[in-house]
Amino acid sequence: MQKIHRSLLITLLVSSVSFSAAAKDVTVMISGGFKAALEKLAPQFEAKSGDKINLISGPSMGRTPQAIPARLARGEKADVVIMVGDALKNLEKDNWLQPGSRVELADSSIGMVVKEGEPKLNIKTDADLRNALLQAKSIAYSDSASGRYVSSQLFKKLGIEDQVKTKAHRVERIPVASEVAKGNYAVGFQQVSELLPVPDVTFVGELPEDVQYVTRFAGAVTAKAINGQEGKALLNFLSSAEAQDTVRATGLRSVTAELPVKQHDTVQ
Incomplete structure (x- = not known):
């Protein structure tokens, strides 16, 4: 009986070490509009995946050094960016993102x-x-x-x-x-x-x-992501049906359709 308990303990320890080794840190650069939603949803994702989310905050645009485009331009690392959709489109044009990785997340009034x-x-x-x-x-x-x-x-x-x-x-x-x-x-x-x-x-x-002017928030995996697969899994979770009650509770609207053209236009 003692040998069985010892064997079970060893198995649990090995499983724990393997799980810890597999867990990844997912670094997310995020602007304020979706941050409250992500902070509430992060524990659920971390519990399900075993991965840990690290947040770096900054505006989607603007002249400050904290702005997400400025952070990427000076070499700061991120696996995922979550920001205003039009600003995300600009990053895509400049090859900062993995093609086809964009995920629509929420609309914000x-x-x-x-x-x-x-x-x-x-x-x-x-x-x-x-x-x-x-x-x-x-x-x-x-x-x-x-x-x-x-x-x-x-x-x-x-x-x-x-x-x-x-x-x-x-x-x-x-x-x-x-x-x-x-x-x-x-x-x-x-x-x-x-x-x-x-x-x-x-x-x-x-x-x-x-x-009113409704802003689309979206996310994408960066071109230089270290943990891109985990980042894409995070984006898929944030856009899933199970996340929508939390998304709406933070003052956002679930994405149900494309925004009207007048609301999709980039504000210069």
């Missing part, structure tokens, strides 16, 4: 926050939103896709481009809502999934549908 304790503004219609912005002492937007849309198109669509020019400010790299929480700006715009996790702000709501 733009929303607005105010500092906690401040009156919750009404932005249900274009007129409501226009009035709220004209009354606001200051406006903040991101340096990524949502901010480019707000600064280059939303104000123009609302007919207030000149009126808000001096009080609208771009926030680079850090979450817009964190600056609103500090009282540095009266209102802030960003992807809903990036606004919701930030404390000390009140989520006002999404932009009215006719002036």
Whole structure:
């Protein structure tokens, strides 16, 4: 009996060592829009696969050195990138990604926050939103896709481009809502999934549908991935049916169809 127990213990130890040796570190460069979803889903993937996810955060675009394209250009390593779909397309054109590895993950709408304790503004219609912005002492937007849309198109669509020019400010790299929480700006715009996790702000709501801009988030395996197979498995899990309740709970929309053309256009 003692020999049987000893044999079983040896078998378990060998299995444990083999499992540990097979486990891989999957390095993911990710922008803020999908980060909350991945952080919630990571434990499930790690438990199922035995692999470990390492996150490196950075904007999908912009001029900061933390931006994902800048990180890749200076030689930082990643197995997977998850970011705004149009920015991902640019990486593909520049041969930073493995051909055919792109996986559609979620759609993200733009929303607005105010500092906690401040009156919750009404932005249900274009007129409501226009009035709220004209009354606001200051406006903040991101340096990524949502901010480019707000600064280059939303104000123009609302007919207030000149009126808000001096009080609208771009926030680079850090979450817009964190600056609103500090009282540095009266209102802030960003992807809903990036606004919701930030404390000390009140989520006002999404932009009215006719002036909304929906951003597609997608992922791909990098051309120089060390653990590309594991990275692709992660992307397949994140896009699977079992992940969708968590994806939606973080303020994202499940991918059900191609985005309308006007929403798919790159914001310059």
